[in-house]
Amino acid sequence: MSRPLIAVLDYGIGNLRSAQKGLERMGADARLTADSGLIADAAGVVLPGVGAFGPCMAALGRTGLDDRARAAAASGRPFLGICIGLQLLYEGSDEAPGMSGLGILPGTVRLLAGGVKRPQMQWNRLEVRTRIPMLAGLGGAWVYFVHSYAAPMADNVAATCDYGGPVAAVIADDNVWATQFHPEKSARPGLRLLENFVDQARSAAAVAWRAS
Amino acid sequence: MSPASGPAAVSGNARVISCLDVDAGRVVKGVNFVDLADAGDPVELAARYDQQGADEVVFLDITASSDRRETTVDLVHRTAEEVFIPFTIGGGIRAVDDARRLLRAGADKVSVNTAAVSRPELVAEIAGEFGSQCAVVSIDARRTHGGAFPFEVFTHGGRTPTGIDAIEYAIRVTELGAGEILLTSMDRDGTRDGFDLELTRAVVGVVNVPVIASGGVGTLDHLAEGVVKGGADAVLAASIFHFGAHTVAEAKAHMAAAGIPVRPADA
Numbered sequence: 001m002s003r004p005l006i007a008v009l010d011y012g013i014g015n016l017r018s019a020q021k022g023l024e025r026m027g028a029d030a031r032l033t034a035d036s037g038l039i040a041d042a043a044g045v046v047l048p049g050v051g052a053f054g055p056c057m058a059a060l061g062r063t064g065l066d067d068r069a070r071a072a073a074a075s076g077r078p079f080l081g082i083c084i085g086l087q088l089l090y091e092g093s094d095e096a097p098g099m100s101g102l103g104i105l106p107g108t109v110r111l112l113a114g115g116v117k118r119p120q121m122q123w124n125r126l127e128v129r130t131r132i133p134m135l136a137g138l139g140g141a142w143v144y145f146v147h148s149y150a151a152p153m154a155d156n157v158a159a160t161c162d163y164g165g166p167v168a169a170v171i172a173d174d175n176v177w178a179t180q181f182h183p184e185k186s187a188r189p190g191l192r193l194l195e196n197f198v199d200q201a202r203s204a205a206a207v208a209w210r211a212s
Numbered sequence: 213m214s215p216a217s218g219p220a221a222v223s224g225n226a227r228v229i230s231c232l233d234v235d236a237g238r239v240v241k242g243v244n245f246v247d248l249a250d251a252g253d254p255v256e257l258a259a260r261y262d263q264q265g266a267d268e269v270v271f272l273d274i275t276a277s278s279d280r281r282e283t284t285v286d287l288v289h290r291t292a293e294e295v296f297i298p299f300t301i302g303g304g305i306r307a308v309d310d311a312r313r314l315l316r317a318g319a320d321k322v323s324v325n326t327a328a329v330s331r332p333e334l335v336a337e338i339a340g341e342f343g344s345q346c347a348v349v350s351i352d353a354r355r356t357h358g359g360a361f362p363f364e365v366f367t368h369g370g371r372t373p374t375g376i377d378a379i380e381y382a383i384r385v386t387e388l389g390a391g392e393i394l395l396t397s398m399d400r401d402g403t404r405d406g407f408d409l410e411l412t413r414a415v416v417g418v419v420n421v422p423v424i425a426s427g428g429v430g431t432l433d434h435l436a437e438g439v440v441k442g443g444a445d446a447v448l449a450a451s452i453f454h455f456g457a458h459t460v461a462e463a464k465a466h467m468a469a470a471g472i473p474v475r476p477a478d479a
Contacts, residue, residue: 014342017318018292025296050320051343084343117445119345119391121422122224123267123475142479144267144298146320146345163224185298185320187262189479 003029004202007042009069009085010034011059014050019082022184026195027202034063044201045072047085048184053109053149054096056084066102073104073176077208078201081178086171087149089178095149105173107152114164118148124161124169124181126189132158132172134196141189143169143181150180175204225473226439227267227446228463229424230453232257233274234303237283239454240274252454254287259294261453264460265477266297270323270394270424270448272350273303274369281310285317292318302350302394308337315342323348323394326367329374329381332388339389344421349390353378353411354398363411370398379414386419393419394448397427404430404451412442424448432458432466439472 008020010032023030023046030046031038039045047069049056060066073079073089081089090101093109101109112118123142128135135158145161151168153160159170161181171178177197183190232239232254239254258269271291273284281304288301301314302323311322328334328349339347352370353363363378382393395415397408405428412425425444429435429452438447452458461477468474 014346015292015315015318015320017289017316018296018320021293021318022296050315050346051341055341055343117224117420117422119421120224121345121392122227122445124225142475146298148344182298182320184296187265187297187479191296 001027002202003027004043004198004205005038005041006030006044006046006198006201007039007072008032008046008048009039009065011056011063011065013056013059016048018184019046019048022191022194023198026191026198028198034065036064036068039068039072042072042077043205044078044080044197045069047079047081047088049082049084049088050146051084052095053084053087053093053101054099056088057096057099057101060088060102069102070104076175078197078204079176080197081171081176082184083147083180083182086151086178086180089171089176090151093149104176105151105156105171107154109149109151111149112147112163112167116164119146120148120163120167121146123186124163126159126161126169127166128159130158130172133200134172134177134193135159135170136196137192138189141186143183143186143189145169145181147180224445225475226444226467228435228460228467228474229268229270229446229448230258230261230266230460231270231272231426231448231450233272233450234284234287235274237287255290255294257454258291258299261460262295262297265464265475265479266460267475268297268446269295269299271299271301272323273301285313288314288317288319300348302348307334308341311338311342315346321346321348321392323350325350325352328385329365329367329376332384335385335388335390339391344389344391347390348392348394349385350394350396351378351382351415352396352398355408355411363414366398370396370401378411379418382415383418386421390421392422392424394424394426400428401426403428406430406434407438407442407444407447409437409442412438412444416443422446432463435463436467436470436472439467440470
Protein backbone atom coordinates (compact mmCIF):
# COMPACT_ATOMS: atom_id res chain seq x y z
CA MET A 1 0.00 0.00 0.00
CA SER A 2 1.22 3.48 -0.76
CA ARG A 3 2.29 5.80 2.00
CA PRO A 4 0.29 8.96 1.35
CA LEU A 5 2.04 12.26 2.01
CA ILE A 6 0.48 13.96 5.03
CA ALA A 7 1.53 17.52 5.82
CA VAL A 8 1.50 18.15 9.56
CA LEU A 9 1.46 21.93 9.86
CA ASP A 10 4.42 23.05 11.94
CA TYR A 11 3.90 26.40 13.58
CA GLY A 12 6.55 25.91 16.22
CA ILE A 13 4.38 25.45 19.29
CA GLY A 14 4.42 22.62 21.81
CA ASN A 15 4.41 18.94 21.01
CA LEU A 16 3.59 18.47 17.32
CA ARG A 17 5.92 15.52 16.86
CA SER A 18 3.63 12.94 18.47
CA ALA A 19 0.96 13.52 15.82
CA GLN A 20 3.56 13.03 13.10
CA LYS A 21 4.81 9.82 14.72
CA GLY A 22 1.28 8.45 15.13
CA LEU A 23 0.50 9.09 11.46
CA GLU A 24 3.76 7.43 10.41
CA ARG A 25 2.92 4.43 12.56
CA MET A 26 -0.41 4.14 10.73
CA GLY A 27 1.12 4.14 7.27
CA ALA A 28 1.61 7.76 6.25
CA ASP A 29 4.63 9.62 4.98
CA ALA A 30 4.02 12.35 7.55
CA ARG A 31 6.11 15.53 7.46
CA LEU A 32 6.22 18.35 9.97
CA THR A 33 6.27 21.32 7.63
CA ALA A 34 5.35 24.92 6.94
CA ASP A 35 6.36 24.68 3.28
CA SER A 36 3.59 25.83 0.92
CA GLY A 37 4.67 23.49 -1.90
CA LEU A 38 4.68 20.43 0.31
CA ILE A 39 1.33 21.37 1.83
CA ALA A 40 -0.18 21.87 -1.65
CA ASP A 41 1.12 18.45 -2.76
CA ALA A 42 0.00 16.55 0.33
CA ALA A 43 -2.80 13.99 0.14
CA GLY A 44 -3.97 15.13 3.54
CA VAL A 45 -3.27 18.02 5.88
CA VAL A 46 -3.21 17.94 9.68
CA LEU A 47 -3.44 20.97 11.93
CA PRO A 48 -2.23 19.61 15.27
CA GLY A 49 -1.73 21.58 18.38
CA VAL A 50 -1.46 22.12 22.02
CA GLY A 51 -1.64 25.35 23.88
CA ALA A 52 -3.71 28.45 23.93
CA PHE A 53 -5.86 29.87 21.13
CA GLY A 54 -4.21 33.32 21.05
CA PRO A 55 -0.53 32.30 20.80
CA CYS A 56 -1.37 29.48 18.34
CA MET A 57 -3.39 31.76 16.07
CA ALA A 58 -0.61 34.36 16.23
CA ALA A 59 1.96 31.69 15.30
CA LEU A 60 -0.18 30.56 12.36
CA GLY A 61 -0.33 34.16 11.17
CA ARG A 62 3.41 34.68 11.58
CA THR A 63 4.26 31.60 9.55
CA GLY A 64 1.65 32.21 6.85
CA LEU A 65 0.09 28.87 7.76
CA ASP A 66 -3.29 30.50 8.38
CA ASP A 67 -3.82 31.04 4.63
CA ARG A 68 -2.31 27.66 3.76
CA ALA A 69 -4.62 25.91 6.23
CA ARG A 70 -7.66 27.71 4.76
CA ALA A 71 -6.58 26.80 1.23
CA ALA A 72 -6.04 23.16 2.18
CA ALA A 73 -9.47 22.92 3.81
CA ALA A 74 -11.08 24.58 0.77
CA SER A 75 -9.28 22.23 -1.65
CA GLY A 76 -11.51 19.33 -0.62
CA ARG A 77 -8.55 17.18 0.46
CA PRO A 78 -8.86 15.36 3.78
CA PHE A 79 -8.09 17.79 6.59
CA LEU A 80 -7.75 16.94 10.28
CA GLY A 81 -7.63 19.42 13.15
CA ILE A 82 -6.50 18.12 16.53
CA CYS A 83 -7.34 19.69 19.91
CA ILE A 84 -6.46 23.40 19.65
CA GLY A 85 -6.24 22.65 15.91
CA LEU A 86 -9.98 21.94 16.07
CA GLN A 87 -10.71 25.16 17.94
CA LEU A 88 -8.63 27.27 15.54
CA LEU A 89 -10.98 26.23 12.71
CA TYR A 90 -13.76 28.38 14.19
CA GLU A 91 -14.38 32.11 13.95
CA GLY A 92 -13.13 32.85 17.43
CA SER A 93 -12.82 31.67 21.01
CA ASP A 94 -13.69 32.84 24.52
CA GLU A 95 -10.02 32.18 25.24
CA ALA A 96 -8.86 35.08 23.05
CA PRO A 97 -11.69 37.62 22.79
CA GLY A 98 -11.38 39.87 19.76
CA MET A 99 -8.98 37.54 17.95
CA SER A 100 -10.18 35.93 14.73
CA GLY A 101 -9.80 32.22 14.20
CA LEU A 102 -9.40 30.60 10.79
CA GLY A 103 -13.13 30.87 10.17
CA ILE A 104 -13.27 27.57 8.27
CA LEU A 105 -16.20 26.51 10.47
CA PRO A 106 -18.93 28.83 11.75
CA GLY A 107 -19.34 29.73 15.40
CA THR A 108 -17.32 30.53 18.48
CA VAL A 109 -15.45 28.21 20.81
CA ARG A 110 -16.75 28.52 24.38
CA LEU A 111 -15.42 27.91 27.88
CA LEU A 112 -16.52 24.53 29.28
CA ALA A 113 -19.58 25.21 31.41
CA GLY A 114 -21.40 23.50 34.21
CA GLY A 115 -19.32 23.30 37.38
CA VAL A 116 -16.62 21.06 35.91
CA LYS A 117 -12.90 21.13 36.56
CA ARG A 118 -10.99 22.91 33.86
CA PRO A 119 -9.14 21.68 31.96
CA GLN A 120 -10.95 18.43 31.32
CA MET A 121 -7.78 16.38 31.63
CA GLN A 122 -8.80 12.75 31.45
CA TRP A 123 -9.76 9.79 29.33
CA ASN A 124 -13.41 9.87 28.38
CA ARG A 125 -15.79 7.79 26.33
CA LEU A 126 -16.96 8.75 22.84
CA GLU A 127 -20.66 8.75 22.08
CA VAL A 128 -21.01 8.55 18.32
CA ARG A 129 -23.86 10.60 16.80
CA THR A 130 -23.02 10.18 13.13
CA ARG A 131 -21.54 7.02 11.64
CA ILE A 132 -18.75 8.18 9.37
CA PRO A 133 -15.52 6.61 8.04
CA MET A 134 -13.51 8.71 10.47
CA LEU A 135 -15.11 6.93 13.41
CA ALA A 136 -14.95 3.38 12.08
CA GLY A 137 -14.03 1.17 15.02
CA LEU A 138 -14.40 3.98 17.56
CA GLY A 139 -17.92 3.49 18.94
CA GLY A 140 -17.69 3.84 22.72
CA ALA A 141 -13.92 4.22 22.57
CA TRP A 142 -11.97 5.80 25.44
CA VAL A 143 -9.81 8.70 24.30
CA TYR A 144 -7.66 11.35 25.96
CA PHE A 145 -8.85 14.93 26.38
CA VAL A 146 -7.04 18.03 27.61
CA HIS A 147 -9.03 21.21 27.07
CA SER A 148 -10.87 24.02 28.78
CA TYR A 149 -12.86 25.23 25.77
CA ALA A 150 -15.14 23.42 23.35
CA ALA A 151 -16.66 23.81 19.90
CA PRO A 152 -20.33 24.75 19.57
CA MET A 153 -22.82 21.89 19.39
CA ALA A 154 -24.12 21.75 15.80
CA ASP A 155 -25.06 19.22 13.13
CA ASN A 156 -21.39 18.72 12.26
CA VAL A 157 -20.64 17.28 15.71
CA ALA A 158 -20.16 13.58 14.92
CA ALA A 159 -19.34 12.43 18.44
CA THR A 160 -19.53 13.83 21.93
CA CYS A 161 -18.20 13.02 25.36
CA ASP A 162 -20.01 13.63 28.63
CA TYR A 163 -18.40 16.27 30.81
CA GLY A 164 -21.06 18.11 32.75
CA GLY A 165 -23.25 17.56 29.66
CA PRO A 166 -22.49 16.66 26.05
CA VAL A 167 -19.25 18.21 24.79
CA ALA A 168 -18.23 18.29 21.10
CA ALA A 169 -15.52 15.64 20.72
CA VAL A 170 -15.43 15.04 16.96
CA ILE A 171 -16.32 17.34 14.08
CA ALA A 172 -16.99 16.10 10.56
CA ASP A 173 -17.83 18.82 8.07
CA ASP A 174 -17.38 17.46 4.56
CA ASN A 175 -13.61 16.98 4.10
CA VAL A 176 -12.82 18.81 7.33
CA TRP A 177 -12.44 16.45 10.27
CA ALA A 178 -11.42 17.46 13.75
CA THR A 179 -11.03 15.93 17.17
CA GLN A 180 -11.10 17.72 20.50
CA PHE A 181 -9.23 14.78 22.01
CA HIS A 182 -5.68 13.82 21.11
CA PRO A 183 -5.75 10.74 18.83
CA GLU A 184 -1.95 10.58 18.97
CA LYS A 185 -2.25 10.18 22.76
CA SER A 186 -5.27 7.88 22.89
CA ALA A 187 -3.57 4.49 22.63
CA ARG A 188 -5.16 1.98 20.23
CA PRO A 189 -8.44 3.83 19.50
CA GLY A 190 -6.51 7.02 18.75
CA LEU A 191 -4.19 5.25 16.36
CA ARG A 192 -7.25 3.72 14.69
CA LEU A 193 -8.64 7.19 14.02
CA LEU A 194 -5.32 8.28 12.53
CA GLU A 195 -5.39 5.14 10.39
CA ASN A 196 -8.90 6.04 9.21
CA PHE A 197 -7.59 9.46 8.23
CA VAL A 198 -4.57 8.03 6.41
CA ASP A 199 -6.90 5.64 4.53
CA GLN A 200 -9.14 8.55 3.60
CA ALA A 201 -6.17 10.55 2.33
CA ARG A 202 -4.89 7.57 0.35
CA SER A 203 -8.26 7.02 -1.37
CA ALA A 204 -8.78 10.72 -2.04
CA ALA A 205 -5.33 10.93 -3.64
CA ALA A 206 -6.09 7.89 -5.82
CA VAL A 207 -9.38 9.43 -6.99
CA ALA A 208 -7.64 12.76 -7.73
CA TRP A 209 -4.89 10.94 -9.66
CA ARG A 210 -7.41 9.03 -11.82
CA ALA A 211 -9.31 12.26 -12.52
CA SER A 212 -6.20 14.12 -13.67
CA MET B 213 -6.21 29.90 29.95
CA SER B 214 -6.08 30.82 33.61
CA PRO B 215 -7.60 28.13 35.82
CA ALA B 216 -8.87 29.75 38.97
CA SER B 217 -8.09 28.49 42.41
CA GLY B 218 -11.05 27.53 44.55
CA PRO B 219 -12.88 24.51 45.80
CA ALA B 220 -12.82 21.38 43.69
CA ALA B 221 -15.59 20.93 41.17
CA VAL B 222 -17.01 17.76 39.65
CA SER B 223 -14.30 15.19 39.05
CA GLY B 224 -14.15 12.84 36.10
CA ASN B 225 -12.54 9.51 35.37
CA ALA B 226 -9.57 8.80 37.57
CA ARG B 227 -6.20 8.27 35.90
CA VAL B 228 -3.58 5.72 36.81
CA ILE B 229 -0.11 7.06 36.16
CA SER B 230 3.05 5.07 36.10
CA CYS B 231 6.09 6.99 37.23
CA LEU B 232 9.59 6.25 36.01
CA ASP B 233 12.46 7.85 37.90
CA VAL B 234 15.25 8.25 35.40
CA ASP B 235 18.95 8.75 35.91
CA ALA B 236 21.27 9.05 32.90
CA GLY B 237 18.73 7.35 30.63
CA ARG B 238 17.93 4.42 32.94
CA VAL B 239 14.96 3.84 35.23
CA VAL B 240 15.62 3.87 38.95
CA LYS B 241 13.41 3.92 42.00
CA GLY B 242 14.77 4.33 45.48
CA VAL B 243 13.44 4.34 49.00
CA ASN B 244 13.01 8.00 49.94
CA PHE B 245 15.10 8.86 46.88
CA VAL B 246 18.20 7.10 48.25
CA ASP B 247 19.41 3.50 47.61
CA LEU B 248 18.56 3.43 43.94
CA ALA B 249 17.94 0.16 42.08
CA ASP B 250 17.97 -0.21 38.30
CA ALA B 251 14.65 -1.31 36.81
CA GLY B 252 15.29 -1.05 33.10
CA ASP B 253 15.02 0.99 29.96
CA PRO B 254 12.53 3.86 30.32
CA VAL B 255 11.24 3.75 26.75
CA GLU B 256 10.60 0.01 26.90
CA LEU B 257 8.93 0.33 30.27
CA ALA B 258 6.76 3.24 29.13
CA ALA B 259 5.66 1.34 26.02
CA ARG B 260 4.81 -1.64 28.20
CA TYR B 261 2.70 0.55 30.48
CA ASP B 262 0.92 1.98 27.41
CA GLN B 263 0.05 -1.58 26.31
CA GLN B 264 -1.01 -2.52 29.85
CA GLY B 265 -3.54 0.30 29.94
CA ALA B 266 -1.77 2.98 31.98
CA ASP B 267 -3.39 6.35 31.41
CA GLU B 268 -0.16 8.31 31.51
CA VAL B 269 3.53 8.01 32.13
CA VAL B 270 5.64 10.46 34.10
CA PHE B 271 9.41 10.56 33.79
CA LEU B 272 11.21 12.25 36.64
CA ASP B 273 14.81 12.95 35.79
CA ILE B 274 16.00 12.87 39.38
CA THR B 275 19.61 13.77 38.86
CA ALA B 276 19.19 16.11 35.95
CA SER B 277 22.22 18.28 35.44
CA SER B 278 23.13 20.39 32.47
CA ASP B 279 25.60 17.88 30.99
CA ARG B 280 22.91 15.23 30.97
CA ARG B 281 20.17 17.34 29.43
CA GLU B 282 20.77 15.95 25.93
CA THR B 283 20.25 12.41 27.30
CA THR B 284 16.84 13.50 28.51
CA VAL B 285 15.90 15.10 25.20
CA ASP B 286 16.94 11.89 23.45
CA LEU B 287 14.81 9.86 25.88
CA VAL B 288 11.78 12.03 25.12
CA HIS B 289 12.47 11.76 21.42
CA ARG B 290 12.55 7.96 21.50
CA THR B 291 9.52 7.76 23.77
CA ALA B 292 7.41 9.79 21.34
CA GLU B 293 8.04 7.12 18.70
CA GLU B 294 6.88 4.22 20.87
CA VAL B 295 4.36 5.57 23.34
CA PHE B 296 0.88 6.76 22.36
CA ILE B 297 -0.43 7.89 25.71
CA PRO B 298 0.42 11.23 27.32
CA PHE B 299 3.76 11.56 29.00
CA THR B 300 5.26 14.17 31.26
CA ILE B 301 8.90 14.93 31.85
CA GLY B 302 10.22 16.64 34.95
CA GLY B 303 13.61 17.38 36.40
CA GLY B 304 16.07 20.15 35.68
CA ILE B 305 13.64 22.41 33.84
CA ARG B 306 14.73 25.94 34.75
CA ALA B 307 13.66 28.06 31.81
CA VAL B 308 11.12 28.29 29.01
CA ASP B 309 13.81 27.11 26.58
CA ASP B 310 14.25 23.86 28.52
CA ALA B 311 10.49 23.28 28.35
CA ARG B 312 10.40 24.10 24.64
CA ARG B 313 13.13 21.61 23.80
CA LEU B 314 11.33 18.79 25.64
CA LEU B 315 7.91 19.61 24.20
CA ARG B 316 9.36 19.83 20.70
CA ALA B 317 10.99 16.43 21.21
CA GLY B 318 7.56 14.96 21.90
CA ALA B 319 6.70 15.43 25.59
CA ASP B 320 3.10 16.41 26.33
CA LYS B 321 3.74 18.13 29.63
CA VAL B 322 6.68 19.41 31.58
CA SER B 323 6.83 19.32 35.33
CA VAL B 324 8.69 22.00 37.25
CA ASN B 325 9.71 21.71 40.87
CA THR B 326 12.78 23.37 42.38
CA ALA B 327 13.01 26.08 39.73
CA ALA B 328 9.38 27.10 40.30
CA VAL B 329 10.00 27.47 44.03
CA SER B 330 12.94 29.79 43.40
CA ARG B 331 11.14 31.66 40.65
CA PRO B 332 7.36 31.04 40.51
CA GLU B 333 7.08 33.24 37.39
CA LEU B 334 8.52 30.30 35.46
CA VAL B 335 5.10 28.65 35.76
CA ALA B 336 3.43 31.68 34.20
CA GLU B 337 6.03 31.79 31.44
CA ILE B 338 5.56 28.13 30.50
CA ALA B 339 1.75 28.33 30.72
CA GLY B 340 1.74 31.56 28.71
CA GLU B 341 3.84 30.14 25.92
CA PHE B 342 2.60 26.55 25.68
CA GLY B 343 -0.66 26.57 27.62
CA SER B 344 -1.61 25.54 31.14
CA GLN B 345 -2.35 22.00 29.98
CA CYS B 346 1.37 21.27 29.72
CA ALA B 347 2.45 23.18 32.82
CA VAL B 348 2.62 20.72 35.70
CA VAL B 349 3.93 21.87 39.05
CA SER B 350 5.46 19.15 41.14
CA ILE B 351 5.22 19.79 44.88
CA ASP B 352 7.26 17.71 47.33
CA ALA B 353 5.77 18.25 50.78
CA ARG B 354 6.54 17.13 54.31
CA ARG B 355 4.55 17.43 57.53
CA THR B 356 5.87 20.12 59.85
CA HIS B 357 4.58 18.42 63.01
CA GLY B 358 3.32 21.47 64.80
CA GLY B 359 4.85 24.24 62.72
CA ALA B 360 3.12 27.44 61.63
CA PHE B 361 1.46 25.48 58.83
CA PRO B 362 0.84 21.75 58.41
CA PHE B 363 2.87 20.94 55.27
CA GLU B 364 6.12 22.42 53.99
CA VAL B 365 7.51 22.48 50.45
CA PHE B 366 10.86 20.75 49.97
CA THR B 367 13.11 20.98 46.93
CA HIS B 368 16.10 19.18 45.42
CA GLY B 369 14.47 15.77 45.51
CA GLY B 370 13.01 16.31 48.97
CA ARG B 371 16.28 17.26 50.68
CA THR B 372 15.97 21.01 51.07
CA PRO B 373 13.37 22.70 53.29
CA THR B 374 12.01 26.00 51.96
CA GLY B 375 9.90 27.43 54.78
CA ILE B 376 7.03 27.63 52.29
CA ASP B 377 3.49 26.53 53.17
CA ALA B 378 2.63 23.79 50.65
CA ILE B 379 -1.07 24.64 50.59
CA GLU B 380 -0.45 28.35 49.98
CA TYR B 381 2.09 27.43 47.33
CA ALA B 382 -0.39 25.19 45.51
CA ILE B 383 -2.85 28.08 45.32
CA ARG B 384 -0.11 30.46 44.14
CA VAL B 385 1.16 28.28 41.27
CA THR B 386 -2.39 27.55 40.15
CA GLU B 387 -3.06 31.26 39.94
CA LEU B 388 0.14 31.57 37.89
CA GLY B 389 -1.20 29.08 35.36
CA ALA B 390 -0.27 25.57 36.51
CA GLY B 391 -2.63 23.14 34.81
CA GLU B 392 -1.99 20.24 37.14
CA ILE B 393 -0.36 19.57 40.51
CA LEU B 394 1.82 16.52 41.04
CA LEU B 395 1.74 16.23 44.82
CA THR B 396 4.27 13.97 46.52
CA SER B 397 4.38 13.28 50.23
CA MET B 398 8.07 13.03 51.07
CA ASP B 399 7.10 11.47 54.39
CA ARG B 400 5.46 8.59 52.56
CA ASP B 401 7.57 8.29 49.43
CA GLY B 402 9.18 4.87 49.34
CA THR B 403 7.45 3.65 52.53
CA ARG B 404 4.57 1.70 50.90
CA ASP B 405 2.31 2.96 53.71
CA GLY B 406 -0.13 4.66 51.34
CA PHE B 407 -0.66 8.29 50.29
CA ASP B 408 -0.73 11.07 52.86
CA LEU B 409 -4.48 11.51 52.40
CA GLU B 410 -4.67 14.57 54.62
CA LEU B 411 -2.11 16.33 52.43
CA THR B 412 -3.95 15.25 49.27
CA ARG B 413 -7.33 16.45 50.57
CA ALA B 414 -5.87 19.75 51.71
CA VAL B 415 -4.53 20.57 48.23
CA VAL B 416 -7.52 19.18 46.31
CA GLY B 417 -9.72 21.39 48.47
CA VAL B 418 -8.06 24.65 47.44
CA VAL B 419 -7.26 24.30 43.72
CA ASN B 420 -9.51 23.80 40.73
CA VAL B 421 -7.01 21.93 38.55
CA PRO B 422 -6.32 18.19 38.56
CA VAL B 423 -4.22 16.87 41.43
CA ILE B 424 -2.07 13.74 41.11
CA ALA B 425 -1.50 11.96 44.42
CA SER B 426 1.99 10.52 44.76
CA GLY B 427 4.24 8.91 47.34
CA GLY B 428 3.71 5.80 49.41
CA VAL B 429 1.68 3.38 47.29
CA GLY B 430 2.21 -0.18 48.47
CA THR B 431 -1.14 -1.84 47.74
CA LEU B 432 -3.99 -1.53 45.28
CA ASP B 433 -6.20 -0.28 48.12
CA HIS B 434 -3.88 2.69 48.47
CA LEU B 435 -4.60 3.70 44.87
CA ALA B 436 -8.37 3.59 45.47
CA GLU B 437 -7.99 5.55 48.72
CA GLY B 438 -6.14 8.31 46.93
CA VAL B 439 -9.24 8.98 44.84
CA VAL B 440 -12.04 8.11 47.25
CA LYS B 441 -10.57 9.52 50.47
CA GLY B 442 -7.96 11.90 49.12
CA GLY B 443 -10.11 13.32 46.32
CA ALA B 444 -7.25 13.05 43.83
CA ASP B 445 -7.95 13.12 40.08
CA ALA B 446 -5.09 10.78 39.36
CA VAL B 447 -2.88 8.40 41.29
CA LEU B 448 0.77 7.82 40.62
CA ALA B 449 2.81 4.77 41.48
CA ALA B 450 6.17 3.31 40.57
CA SER B 451 7.54 0.32 42.47
CA ILE B 452 4.32 -1.71 42.66
CA PHE B 453 4.26 -1.74 38.87
CA HIS B 454 7.97 -1.91 38.09
CA PHE B 455 8.75 -4.97 40.13
CA GLY B 456 5.70 -6.90 38.98
CA ALA B 457 3.82 -6.84 42.30
CA HIS B 458 0.74 -5.68 40.38
CA THR B 459 -0.18 -4.86 36.81
CA VAL B 460 -1.94 -1.69 35.73
CA ALA B 461 -4.91 -3.85 34.74
CA GLU B 462 -5.18 -5.17 38.30
CA ALA B 463 -4.99 -1.64 39.63
CA LYS B 464 -7.81 -0.49 37.37
CA ALA B 465 -9.99 -3.49 38.08
CA HIS B 466 -9.50 -2.88 41.80
CA MET B 467 -10.41 0.80 41.48
CA ALA B 468 -13.44 0.04 39.35
CA ALA B 469 -14.61 -2.47 41.96
CA ALA B 470 -14.32 0.32 44.54
CA GLY B 471 -16.78 2.35 42.44
CA ILE B 472 -14.21 4.66 40.85
CA PRO B 473 -14.79 5.48 37.17
CA VAL B 474 -11.66 4.52 35.22
CA ARG B 475 -10.81 3.71 31.63
CA PRO B 476 -10.76 -0.10 31.48
CA ALA B 477 -7.25 -1.43 30.89
CA ASP B 478 -8.38 -3.34 27.79
CA ALA B 479 -10.33 -0.40 26.23
